[in-house]
Amino acid sequence: xxxxxxxxxxxxxxxxxxxxxxxxxxxxxxxxxxxxxxxxxxxxxxxxxxxxxxxxxxxxxxxxxxxxxxxxxxxxxxxxxxxxxxxxxxxxxxxxxxxxxxxxxxxxxxxxxxxxxxxxxxxxxxxxxxxxxxxxx
Amino acid sequence: xxxxxxxxxxxxxxxxxxxxxxxxxxxxxxxxxxxxxxxxxxxxxxxxxxxxxxxxxxxxxxxxxxxxxxxxxxxxxxxxxxxxxxxxxxxxxxxxxxxxxxxxxxxxxxxxxxxxxxxxxxxxxxxxxxxxxxxxx
DNA sequence: CTTGTCACGTTATTTAATTACATATTTGCG
DNA sequence: CGCAAATATGTAATTAAATAACGTGACAAG
Numbered sequence: 001x002x003x004x005x006x007x008x009x010x011x012x013x014x015x016x017x018x019x020x021x022x023x024x025x026x027x028x029x030x031x032x033x034x035x036x037x038x039x040x041x042x043x044x045x046x047x048x049x050x051x052x053x054x055x056x057x058x059x060x061x062x063x064x065x066x067x068x069x070x071x072x073x074x075x076x077x078x079x080x081x082x083x084x085x086x087x088x089x090x091x092x093x094x095x096x097x098x099x100x101x102x103x104x105x106x107x108x109x110x111x112x113x114x115x116x117x118x119x120x121x122x123x124x125x126x127x128x129x130x131x132x133x134x135x136x137x
Numbered sequence: 138x139x140x141x142x143x144x145x146x147x148x149x150x151x152x153x154x155x156x157x158x159x160x161x162x163x164x165x166x167x168x169x170x171x172x173x174x175x176x177x178x179x180x181x182x183x184x185x186x187x188x189x190x191x192x193x194x195x196x197x198x199x200x201x202x203x204x205x206x207x208x209x210x211x212x213x214x215x216x217x218x219x220x221x222x223x224x225x226x227x228x229x230x231x232x233x234x235x236x237x238x239x240x241x242x243x244x245x246x247x248x249x250x251x252x253x254x255x256x257x258x259x260x261x262x263x264x265x266x267x268x269x270x271x272x273x274x
Numbered sequence: 275c276t277t278g279t280c281a282c283g284t285t286a287t288t289t290a291a292t293t294a295c296a297t298a299t300t301t302g303c304g
Numbered sequence: 305c306g307c308a309a310a311t312a313t314g315t316a317a318t319t320a321a322a323t324a325a326c327g328t329g330a331c332a333a334g
Contacts, residue, residue, distance in 0.1 A: 013312065033289065046315060051291065056312095067204040068261045070290065070321095087246075089255045102249055108242050109264065116235065117269030118226045124205045126261040127246065132254030150281065170320065183284060188322065193281095207290095207321065 012057075018042050019053040020074070023063060028095035029071035066090065066097070068126045073097050085109060087125035093134040149194075155179050156190040157211070160200060165232035166208035203227065203234070205263045210234050222246060224262035230271035 012020060022035050030038075032050045044050065054072055057063035063072050066088060077086060077099040085106045089098040105125075113120040129135075149157060159172050167175075169187045181187065191209055194200035200209050203225060214223065214236040222243045226235040242262075250257040266272075 015313075031289080032291080047291070048293095048315085049313075052312080067263070087249070089250070089253060091255075092258065098253065098255075100249060100253075102245070105242075105245050105249065108239070108245055112224070112237060112239055112242065113226070113264060113266070116226060116237075117272065118228075118235075118264065119267040119272045120264055121229065121266040122264075124261060124263040124265070126204070127250060127255065127257055127259075128261070129250070129258040130256040135254065135256045152282075168321080184320095184322070185324095186283075189281080 013053075015044075015049055015053045016056055018044070019050060020057055020062060023057075023072060023074040026074075029066050029069055029073040029090075029097055031069075031071045035072075064088070064099070066126060067124050068128065073099075075099070077101060084122045085125070087127065089127045089129070089131070091131035091134055092128055093130055096131050098131070150190075152181075152186055152190045153193055155181075156187060157194055157199060160194075160209060160211040163211075166203050166206055166210040166227075166234055168206075168208045172209075201225070201236070203263060204261050205265065210236075212236070214238060221259045222262070224264065226264045226266070226268070228268035228271055229265055230267055233268050235268070 018039055019035055022038050023030060032047060032054060035054075036044055036047055036050045039050070054063060054065075058065055058072075062075055064075055064086065065072050069090065073088075085101070087100045087102065087105060089100060091097075109123060110120065112118075155176055156172055159175050160167060169184060169191060172191075173181055173184055173187045176187070191200060191202075195202055195209075199212055201212055201223065202209050206227065210225075222238075224237045224239065224242060226237060228234075246260060247257065249255075
């Protein structure tokens, strides 16, 4: 186990490292095809190379998938491992993504699920709007 | 304005009605392409016919889009109009979708947005798991 | 009448994701 | 070591999701 709470191998494979590198480098979320384009020089040829790496990275908790964007971001929130109730604030102007973990929110969601007899596996919580900076401008 | 609080014309166009009909009829969410297939007999030929109708229906508040499924459901929750903070519980076994509006949840989301200086436009809240029935089985 | 708007139809294209199949690489173990 | 199982990779083809581009028809407002 690494120093930030994720369950993953000490070393990523070459492809996984390359994809992780692009995501870590990027300011915002990237689509699988954007990642593919950026890794052409590194020898990437097919979407599947990206998707396979992404699958693993998501599994390891190093990357999140943003459903409302069909895109992926590196996890900036060490400790979110095992917590599938992270929320995202996505700025529609600058593309910035902020990751949020909130006890009260989680609690309410769990409560609602419980009341409905619903067994919660995963929550997709994506807030779209304008970040503070863009809203001010 | 109709009797259930949505802003939309008294009459939908033919295409809009057909698409709305399929969604109302269906037990669960349908993808645009599934709708297309089901409307072949009614003369539908191209995806755009479905997407155009869906765009309007979503705009009218009659239909919701489920981002995590790339699918659409008829709104079962009269009065959700103008409220873009509806949550969905999606059963991964039977496909059933339950629409939830919760004050406390909304409040917490608004609070979190406010604290971050984030101007919230739309919230995507999708809970994946097992409904009561399927969990029991 | 004619202009603007809105819905519609059709074809092609882009973007997203998966299926299928072959090959390599690593890992654990006898 | 030698080998089998699991894991990772490469490539091509295909399905699924969504949009772009272009033209036509209906119709209300001026």
